Amino acid sequence: MNYRGPLHSLDGRVSPDPCEDPPVLRFPEVAPAIAAALVFPFLFLGMGVEDGRADTPLERFRIADEPRVSERVIEQGEWASELVFALGLSDALPEDHGPEDLFSLLCPEQIERSTQSGGHRVPTGAPFTVGVDAPSIRQLGDSVRVVVSVPATAIYALSVSGFGPQRWAVDQRTIGHLDPSSLGVAQADAIVPLRAGPHELTAYLGHDARVEHVELSAYRTLCISPAGGWRANRQLSFAASARTLVAALGLERWLPIDDDAPTPIEGEGFQSASAYGGRTDRGAADSASGGAWAAAVDSPAEFTYRARIERPGVFSLLARIDAAGDAIWSIDGRYRVKIRASEGVAGFDWKHVMTLHLDSGEHLIRALLPRGAGIDTMQLIRRRAEDADYISVLEDAGFRSGVPDQPVTHTDAYRNLSNPVFAEISSHFLTRLSGDFQRAPWWVRKAEVDRFSAGREVRRT
Secondary structure, three states, X not given: OOOXXXXXXXOOOOOOOOOOOOOOOOHHHHHHHHHHHXXXXXXXXXXXXXXXXXXXXHHHOOOOOOOOOOOOEOXXXXXXXXXXHHOOOHHHOOOOOOHHHHHHHHOHHHHHHHHHHXXXXXXXXXXXXXXXXXXXXXXXXXXXXEEEEEOOOEEEEEEEEEEOOEEEEEOOEEEEEEOOOOOOEEEEEEEEEEOOEEEEEEEEEOOOOEEEEEEEEEOOOOOOOOOOOOOOOOEOEHHHHHHHHHHHOOOHHHXXXXXXXXXXXXXXXXXXXXXXXXXXXXXXXXXOHHHOEEEEOOOOEEEEEEEEEOOOEEEEEEEEEEOOOOEEEEEOOOEEEEEOOOOOOOOOEEEEEEEEEEOOEEEEEEEEEOOOOEEEEEEEEEEOOOHHHHHHHHHHOOOOOOOOOOEXXXXXXXXXXXXXXXXXXXXXXXXXXXXXXXXXXXXXXXHHHHHHHOOOOOOOO
């Protein structure tokens, strides 16, 4: 588990109230008393975390009820601080960080909207995106080095246009190998938290590899936020806690399906396709919806679709695809994810693309596919997203919760952050964001397979 001591105030300090019991998470101060009372001192061994990023063995966590240590109610600012530390994002915080740094790490979408609605007119996406054309390589073996300045503290995804195998690092920390050969562009496996300011990007290229353009863009598909956005001094309710935990654990796709019929989108009904994309009915026409599908024939191809939403809400985009390699999908050019090909699957297979909040109106869906890949059909499914739905999902995952408007205490927060489920999922938080669903716990993967195979998730129209 990525965990780090007490509940922190926004300036990194804890100021105890002399009229209250010690806060729940101050283990150095309360551990001896608790251990003596429970006669189980060994249960507290090993709960420290190095650099706020270690993966604590699950057997060191207690599932038994915690003693009543503090009933002080947590404010949203404190909770945001704890989530940032628990998810291993604290290294990106400036020394003098404030609430906006915490909130932008958890939900850059909220900060962008606040910036635009506050009278600062900026192009869509500009506050959290920076791109540069890479310098030319003088001779074989030289590394690519560029320095970019990101405008805000957030979680960023690195994408590279070019060709050939490349090994990239941010601030001398390796973030993975990329090969944009199949699509012309590649998104790094690692999603990295970065503080506002300059950062060095370096790449070591394979033979004949080249870099044309480098971009760091905030990972907007992640939005860990209470309904209505973060308010530092507002009391944290169980509804807000449930919404933030469900988002942090990637469980929005478990929200129940709304009564509205899903919006079907046929793969061959694209609005536009790049040069090597088109409609086909070759071979296995009987296995495709409508007997035809969209296919990238001799080279990578990008397909564009339009979908209209009458009411804003939380939506899941599902696609039945024939994968021949990793693909890049986006909605409105802002929400972009890499979809990995399923191992050992031949023919069409349903994949979850992304789940996020969408406003009413028309939305543009793009899919960049490698050579030989195809899209049979898609569904845009509306989720029920009331407070009670989030609380139900959290309880189904093994967490305790309460009445939506009930305030959350330190004891409640401790129980959630020390839950083995949270430890197991959050230990691979950044890897999961990059699209590596195989790193999720086995019971999450199994539940996902069961939902698809039982027909509860994908509904034919």
